[in-house]
Amino acid sequence: MSCGHPLSSRSASSPQAFSVNAIDKIQRYLPQGLTSRILSQKDKIEGERRQVTVMFCDMKGFTPLVTRLGPEKAYSVMDQVYEILIHEIHDFGGTVNEMTGDGVMALFGAPIALEDAPQRALRSALAIHRGIEEFNRSRQEKDLIRMRIGVNTGIVVVGTLGNDLRGEFKAVGDTVNLASRMEGLAEPGTTYVAGNTFKLTGGLFQFEPLGKKEIKGVREPIPVYKLLSTKENLYRPRLGSERMIFSRMVGRDRELDRLELQVLKAVNGEGSVINVIGEAGMGKSRLVAELKRRESTSKATVLEGRAIQIGKNLSFYPIIDLFKQWAQIREGDDEAAAFGKLLASVRRLCPEDLGEVLPFVATLMGMKLPGQYAERVKGIEGESLENLILLALRKLLIKATELTPLIIIAEDLHWADTSSIELLESLFRLAETRRILFINVFRPGYQETGDRIAKGVKEKFP
Template identity: 40%
Template sequence: SAYSIHREIARFNDRTKQEKENFPPLKMRIGIHTGPVVVGTLGNDLRVEFKAVGNTVNLASRMEGLAEPGTTYVSDDTFRLTEGFFRFEALGEREVKGKEEPVNVFRVIAPSTRRTRFDVSAERGLTPFVGRERELELLLDGFERSKEGRGQAFSIMAEAGVGKSRLLYEFRKAVANEDVTFLEGKCLSYSRGVVYHPVIDIVKSNFDIMEGDGDSEIREKLKRGLKTIGTDEDSTLPYLLELLSVKDSGIDKILMSPEARKDRIMEAIKRITLKGSEIRPLILAYEDLHWADKSSEEVLKYVLESIPGARVLMIFTYRPEFVHTWGAKSFHNQLTLNRLSNRESLVMVNHLLGTKDIDSNLEDLILEKTEGFPFFIEEFIRSLRDQKIIEKRDNKYHLAKDIHEVTIPSTIQDVIMARVDSVTEGAKEMLQTGSVIEREFTYELIKRVTGLPEQELLSHLSVLKDSELLYERGIYPESTYIFKHALTREVTYDSILTRKKKNLHEEIGNAIEELYADRFEERYELLAHHYGLAEDWEKAVHFGRLAAEKAYKLTQFQQA
């Protein structure tokens, strides 16, 4: 309801802006707390009111008083009850009138059942957003143009750990109350071999298709969605079903070449994009394109070329090694994120240490080692604390040891490994196993692969969560565990001996076969990936052939 109120206010402001140019925008503050209330008739003969009263109402009122205009703030109780259904940002503890203890406050960002790694991170609190204000303004200007029917595209390029995901998160937060559809697709390290991986992500998000949905449920969701946006079912549904590996998609009954089939799939993606944008402006965000497959690149280029006259904003993020194929276009903008300046880096440092009183020698050490990488700054300071290299005396942070007598990590890889080595041996082995699975893994899968008793497994996971090497999403036992950053997973994976890696890939492949036997088709590429790295050539070839047949049906022979 709160989200709907904000969106209606945003619609009202858009209409008013067209009628009265200088009319100031209206914004509402909303606060929510969950708990028991007393409901009844209050008052006297002159005035009688039917209302809810009590501590729950009072705290909800305090949340509203704390909220910034245009936002919704919720209490810890409401956050716990709705976690997984909405995106939140932790704002920390706040003093509240009438409460002896400070209260945890969260800001609602948007409804979602498909949270990203950064959403999970935000629920634990973020460092200040610094050094990217201009880029955020450019994205917001592009969004305004796309709302008017002048489609825009932005490519955000930066090294790992410099802040691509944070910029995208802040942009999403800035447009949270707009009447807009925001869809996200991501690439994974193995997805170069998975045809249309980020495109499938977007389609699933658009039609609210969840991990456990069966073929019939997927079919019904697609039918309802196509009807909502007014798209012809016959020319679109079979290709979307085939894209999602749904059996009996109907595509085999249509006589056409693989090249023609690929063209029809691309046309279906373009059609649902443009038709969807006619209902409300559409934002499509594709993350980590440096891991994208060639077919996905072709789809993105095809859709991109169709958006200049549509209410569509496309955003791509990737590392410098990726070179896009869509060339120079007037509606495409390139944003390159540079490292933070010393001043911007110190803003982060002050926040992380909770004070501006920092010894100059310590400041110089942090600036010299981290070189303006936001993620490196966070990990480096945590490492200094864990190793007790820094201490707080008289409300000022100092170096506690002679830097010539201790080993101070000099690269982000060293910092991450120092953190990994600091946990218990059992927790470290579990983290390594998880890194072989991928950037994120389910409780069910890690339990099957490790074979550990439940209590021992949960104990190791708790250690890894407390150290913030992993984040947890969802509610046990339906939990998913996510590496804090792609670099954390990459460095952990590279620390495993080759023979052990091969064994783990084999065990993971076997576990995936056992767990997901009912929807094998979605995981052919993943199984080929694991068995290939395990050097189990018989299974690698078997699943590789199945993946190739699937790719052949979807695209063309070269990609297969």
């Protein structure tokens, strides 16, 4: 049993013929550089078997929408829906593999390898539903748009690529077929996942078990789960080091011991900067996850931030991510709640310097400042603002290390923006005098980010 989904096989009678060219739309919203990275792997992925998370997403009631609004208005609506789908898939590292008249098929983990594909896919699904809800509110129409999403994880065979993403790129196998069946079962506005995806993400998301379902083409009934939300008791799902671990790591004891030695040094007052470098799938995040389970790590405060695949277009994203975790700012917090949490967190550490630290940390995080805090940053721009932000962050981290050793884990820095790299390099100097350990996790071959950090750390922290 197999199911193939070639990217270019759309007939002239397809509903997509009414809209702009599907592949042009996909490429228009690809994160900067992703197209070239995909195409550069053409020779590597021909006929390759990979574990991939597959997502199918379509709109319920597309045909009645065309009848009710007429083709022109209906496809205008669909173009806006496509933008939501493509953005939310790419934002979490997925690749749109096929566009139909009323939905998409996407892959997480191919052609670009991802260490946490199932988690990314489910976060993308939740973001799609939120985006569609916002779109419905903006339309103010009675006919609400609802998406049905199906997700499955397993082995697929990834095909070859043409020279412009129009060619032979496709994924085939039972995994693809089952993801499509999950979408077919899903109620409008919901996401259904199969058992493999549930097992890999069950500790990070809330699900409703739906029992075993008869699936066409599958011999025995299989368990199906409805995705509800991320777990409320977590700051957010860690898309890197806090993935579910079902077994002891094998073959990395030496590297793990070396990392733990740096933790012990920090606990005893000696800071350091460590780089964990490796290609996707080599176990970088797993190594960090194992380190966090060690007893020595419990003697320090651990803060984590990570860059995302479109991070070059998002200034300071991993730094902001780190401070959101520190202040326990959740994704659903509004502006007032988020600022209140940051205020409380900064006040606990820097009560005497609150007026000098809070405005600049909040500015870095893109928060709207009230009253006296807005006045403090008024008229400050450019290099002067950057220096004051750096000073505020240094004060905050220094105060934190006076209370407890600090471990700062920055993941996926190969995707970070230049501003984040420069800021981190400035903060690394704290390790010379403070009990702070920086752990930088990234892939090799990214000259402006990961390679730059590797070179700088080697020169300044031999």
